[in-house]
Amino acid sequence: MKAYNPHEIEPRLQLQWEESGLYAVDETSSAPRKYVLEMFPYPSGDIHMGHVSNYTYGDLVARYSRMRGFNVLHPMGWDAFGLPAENAAIKHHSHPATWTYANIDTQRESFKRMGFSYDWDRTVVACDPEYYRWGQWLFLKFWERGLVERRNSPVNWCPDCGTVLANEQVIEGRCWRCDSEVQKRDLTQWYFKITDYAEELLSDLDQLDGWPERVKQQQANWIGKSEGAQVDFELLSAQGEPTGETITVFTTRADTLFGCSFFVLAPEYAGLHELVAGTEYEQPVMELVEAAAKVSAVERAQGDHEKHGVFTGRYVANPVNGEKVPVWVADYVIADYGTGAVMAVPCGDQRDFEFARKYDLPIIPIILSEDDPLYDSLKDERGRAVTAVDWPEAYAAEGVLVQSGEFTGMTGGKHSEGEAAVVAFLEKSGRGRRATEYRLRDWLISRQRYWGNPIPAIHCEKCGVVPVPEADLPVRLPEDIDLAAGETLATHAGFVNTTCPVCGAAAKRETDTMDTFTCSSWYYMRYTDPHNENAPFEPAKANAWMPVDQYIGGIEHAILHLLYSRFYTKVLRDCGMLDFDEPFTNLLCQGMVLDSHGDVMSKSKGNVVSPEEMIAAYGADAVRAAMLFMGPPDKEKLWNEDGLAGMYKFLNRAWRIVCDLVGQAGEETLFGGEEATPEVTHAAMDELRRERHRVVGKVSDDFDRNSFNTAIAAIMELVNATSPFLRAASPERRLGCDRAGSFSREVAEVLVKLMAPIAPHWAEELWQTVLGGAGSSVHTQSWPEFDPAMAAADEVELAVQVNGKVKAKITVAADATEDAVKAAAQEAVSNALDGKQVRKVVYVAGRLVNIVAG
RNA sequence: GCCCGGGUGGUGGAACGGCAGACACGUCGGUCUCAAAAACCGAUGCCGAAAGGUGUGUGGGUUCGAAUCCCACCCCGGGCACCA
Numbered sequence: 001m002k003a004y005n006p007h008e009i010e011p012r013l014q015l016q017w018e019e020s021g022l023y024a025v026d027e028t029s030s031a032p033r034k035y036v037l038e039m040f041p042y043p044s045g046d047i048h049m050g051h052v053s054n055y056t057y058g059d060l061v062a063r064y065s066r067m068r069g070f071n072v073l074h075p076m077g078w079d080a081f082g083l084p085a086e087n088a089a090i091k092h093h094s095h096p097a098t099w100t101y102a103n104i105d106t107q108r109e110s111f112k113r114m115g116f117s118y119d120w121d122r123t124v125v126a127c128d129p130e131y132y133r134w135g136q137w138l139f140l141k142f143w144e145r146g147l148v149e150r151r152n153s154p155v156n157w158c159p160d161c162g163t164v165l166a167n168e169q170v171i172e173g174r175c176w177r178c179d180s181e182v183q184k185r186d187l188t189q190w191y192f193k194i195t196d197y198a199e200e201l202l203s204d205l206d207q208l209d210g211w212p213e214r215v216k217q218q219q220a221n222w223i224g225k226s227e228g229a230q231v232d233f234e235l236l237s238a239q240g241e242p243t244g245e246t247i248t249v250f251t252t253r254a255d256t257l258f259g260c261s262f263f264v265l266a267p268e269y270a271g272l273h274e275l276v277a278g279t280e281y282e283q284p285v286m287e288l289v290e291a292a293a294k295v296s297a298v299e300r301a302q303g304d305h306e307k308h309g310v311f312t313g314r315y316v317a318n319p320v321n322g323e324k325v326p327v328w329v330a331d332y333v334i335a336d337y338g339t340g341a342v343m344a345v346p347c348g349d350q351r352d353f354e355f356a357r358k359y360d361l362p363i364i365p366i367i368l369s370e371d372d373p374l375y376d377s378l379k380d381e382r383g384r385a386v387t388a389v390d391w392p393e394a395y396a397a398e399g400v401l402v403q404s405g406e407f408t409g410m411t412g413g414k415h416s417e418g419e420a421a422v423v424a425f426l427e428k429s430g431r432g433r434r435a436t437e438y439r440l441r442d443w444l445i446s447r448q449r450y451w452g453n454p455i456p457a458i459h460c461e462k463c464g465v466v467p468v469p470e471a472d473l474p475v476r477l478p479e480d481i482d483l484a485a486g487e488t489l490a491t492h493a494g495f496v497n498t499t500c501p502v503c504g505a506a507a508k509r510e511t512d513t514m515d516t517f518t519c520s521s522w523y524y525m526r527y528t529d530p531h532n533e534n535a536p537f538e539p540a541k542a543n544a545w546m547p548v549d550q551y552i553g554g555i556e557h558a559i560l561h562l563l564y565s566r567f568y569t570k571v572l573r574d575c576g577m578l579d580f581d582e583p584f585t586n587l588l589c590q591g592m593v594l595d596s597h598g599d600v601m602s603k604s605k606g607n608v609v610s611p612e613e614m615i616a617a618y619g620a621d622a623v624r625a626a627m628l629f630m631g632p633p634d635k636e637k638l639w640n641e642d643g644l645a646g647m648y649k650f651l652n653r654a655w656r657i658v659c660d661l662v663g664q665a666g667e668e669t670l671f672g673g674e675e676a677t678p679e680v681t682h683a684a685m686d687e688l689r690r691e692r693h694r695v696v697g698k699v700s701d702d703f704d705r706n707s708f709n710t711a712i713a714a715i716m717e718l719v720n721a722t723s724p725f726l727r728a729a730s731p732e733r734r735l736g737c738d739r740a741g742s743f744s745r746e747v748a749e750v751l752v753k754l755m756a757p758i759a760p761h762w763a764e765e766l767w768q769t770v771l772g773g774a775g776s777s778v779h780t781q782s783w784p785e786f787d788p789a790m791a792a793a794d795e796v797e798l799a800v801q802v803n804g805k806v807k808a809k810i811t812v813a814a815d816a817t818e819d820a821v822k823a824a825a826q827e828a829v830s831n832a833l834d835g836k837q838v839r840k841v842v843y844v845a846g847r848l849v850n851i852v853a854g
Numbered sequence: 855g856c857c858c859g860g861g862u863g864g865u866g867g868a869a870c871g872g873c874a875g876a877c878a879c880g881u882c883g884g885u886c887u888c889a890a891a892a893a894c895c896g897a898u899g900c901c902g903a904a905a906g907g908u909g910u911g912u913g914g915g916u917u918c919g920a921a922u923c924c925c926a927c928c929c930c931g932g933g934c935a936c937c938a
Binding site: 039212213214215216217218219220221222224226228249250252253254264300305307330331333334337338342343344345349350351352354355437438439555558559616629630631632635636637638640642643645646647649650652653656709710711712714715716717719723797798799800801803804805806809839840841842844847848850851852 | 855856857858859860865866867868869872873876877878879880893894895899917918919921931932933934935936937938
């Protein structure tokens with residue numbers, strides 16, 4: 001027998017697979033298709049344990065799916081644009097492409113050493129002009145559809161990265177990549193109007209049954225839909241006369257309008273200065289505006305906020321009762337949500353309440369719980385009997401409206417009867433309308449960096465901003481650029497200077513590049529048609545493979561990449577290029593790989609585990625299997641080399657068992673076999689046969705539900721179950737008996753096939769040499785069948801409970817009648833019953849008998 | 855504050871409402887060996903010598919029966935958050 005030697009078999013088989021094109025996709029196959037995809041990596045260096053875990057899951061699913069008869073698309077590529085490459089280029093006085101492609105080569109070799117079954121012919125590299133060309137093409141399509149906008153507004157600026165960021169890339173006021181504090185700047189930037197799709201991005205989450213709840217929840221939070229109404233308040237002049245001008249607010253609580261005792265504008269409110277110019281209020285208002293501007297995004301993102309505000313000297317009229325309401329400006333109102341103005345109802349909103357307390361503004365009770373002591377005295381009041389109350393906090397819950405004119409007595413709250421009635425009233429009088437607000441902002445896609453996909457636009461003095469004609473794509477990044485010397489696209493004359501495609505006059509190129517997330521928003525579409533020179537992909541090909549059946553990646557993309565990809569998919573569907581609504585049918589978000597103490601692996605902590613070192617010590621198969629066995633894929637994994645060593649031992653043991661089963665164990669046989677009779681051999685065989693069928697069923701189920709750790713546990717049980725059989729039946733006796741010999745071989749084959757998606761080299765070598773499959777591959781074999789009836793035992797052990805507590809165990813024939821079982825059970829626990837009266841006997845077949853006595 | 859997860863031996867983790875702790879790691883004992891390693895066999899939730907008791911964050915509840923379902927609370931992780 002040959003000993004298990006991963007270091008010899010792995011490179012040899014990897015070469016064999018590659019040369020035979022084992023994992024190349026066959027577009028002509030009539031087998032059902034399955035698209036298995038893992039998020040493509042950023043080539044930041046060599047792969048880390050997180051990659052090992054992510055891609056091992058994907059590879060298992062791909063291999064298992066192939067054995068299940070699917071025609072599997074399982075591609076790999078690189079998300080190759082991005083700032084780290086630029087920083088490396090500056091440091092080494094080289095070009096970002098040099099660093100990027102070197103890392104890609106390193107990672108590709110590591111992936112090959114892991115034995116991942118990719119179709120390398122379909123590789124997509126985001127910084128390749130053959131790919132980014134089509135990203136530009138898609139940008140133009142978006143532009144045609146009115147989804148591209150260039151506008152000036154306050155943006156997030158990362159000083160260290162030297163570029164703006166999308167809202168999704170700001171985490172608690174800090175840059176997602178470098179953790180620097182983000183600043184606010186007013187700049188003209190390019191946007192994708194993702195908010196046009198806000199409603200669909202939210203409502204289609206319901207279709208995504210194959211997505212983890214937490215990811216859908218995060219996206220829903222991020223989109224942040226609020227249903228309510230816009231309400232117009234008429235502005236009064238400084239003298240308190242109607243002006244005909246209105247200020248509109250958004251509210252979800254129109255039912256509380258009667259409780260509006262003041263009105264608040266955000267410090268950034270556009271018409272604010274006009275309101276106070278030349279008045280005694282101008283100075284304090286402008287001071288507040290300046291103070292608010294100094295608060296950083298980080299401060300804003302954390303902690304309790306002391307509210308600051310000043311009166312503007314102006315009033316508005318409450319549209320429901322005409323009351324004069326003072327207008328304040330305060331830093332607790334957000335400029336870019338709703339209209340940047342709010343009606344304040346201190347009795348029903350905690351923020352307004354706190355503000356009212358601080359500045360001594362009236363708190364008028366207009367919504368109460370029926371239990372409130374005030375309720376009885378106010379329940380019929382249509383005027384203002386009580387103008388202020390002394391409460392500890394606002395009453396934000398549902399309640400009954402009081403002192404609210406004709407709405408008094410109705411229920412109040414979000415989406416309440418009272419709210420609907422007030423909105424209807426406003427609509428009739430033309431002072432309000434239904435409205436929905438989203439928290440989601442448009443996607444800021446321009447970046448002031450070199451190493452990205454150039455935005456295909458040209459600035460012409462006469463024609464304005466015009467798109468680069470399709471025929472001129474791609475707009476190529478200039479290769480002769482010295483980033484270390486401070487050169488940028490904007491300073492690169494050869495890049496900037498061009499002619500206007502409309503009028504032919506001298507013009508300037510746009511020098512911003514696109515957010516790298518534009519590259520990752522559609523790469524999975526390109527994989528379906530990676531060499532297309534005339535289009536990003538042929539719709540028929542994309543529609544044939546997509547949506548992706550199983551997508552696997554890190555939870556950190558719960559919003560960013562997954563939201564943008566959903567957006568791209570919907571836009572391209574609306575362009576007629578795709579015939580589905582959602583890109584990823586099933587999503588598996590893997591948990592992080594941490595060190596054995598539960599800490600994040602990082603260079604600075606010195607606790608990074610190198611996949612290459614692990615492969616060198618134990619082989620790729622052991623690394624893969626150990627990762628899979630560590631726990632549920634979506635949970636965090638604490639990497640522990642003891643587990644890896646244990647898995648290596650298991651692979652050795654299972655290897656010898658397979659050899660032993662087919663009689664090739666030779667001197668190294670694990671079990672010598674005892675001189676048993678054919679009867680003993682056959683009894684042990686029957687026992688093992690049940691296990692063989694049960695385990696195949698269990699592993700299939702477990703793979704189907706991504707429960708890889710329990711699948712491996714089941715395979716271990718099968719391996720353990722062979723020991724008694726091998727002990728009972730000597731090789732001579734097994735091989736001398738046709739029945740036992742062929743069964744023995746069957747078990748070996750089943751074991752090898754079950755292991756094939758987990759430890760592909762281990763399985764392949766056993767398949768080709770020990771099982772005689774030379775010239776074929778275990779990875780193209782069909783998945784083992786199983787018969788549930790064969791997994792059933794003749795006898796079953798039942799627990800016998802008395803009042804729910806286990807008191808005894810009995811063994812009965814599997815087909816024993818209920819009465820017989822109950823009788824046997826009572827007999828077995830007669831001591832525990834101790835003369836008590838039996839009131840009820842519950843029998844759960846195959847499980848237990850519970851005797852209720854007392 | 856709102857919304858999602860999660861809390862089980864020394865450790866990683868298993869358990870359609872039905873024998874809690876599968877499968878491993880670790881530990882202990884044994885076989886083999888001059889010895890060690892490897893391999894193999896066995897034990898291993900906790901308390902107890904045993905009989906037995908007890909046990910899935912806490913307290914209640916539903917049920918013949920609860921880690922699992924319901925209510926309240928505590929703790930941990932994550933998302934959103936002065937979003938009107």
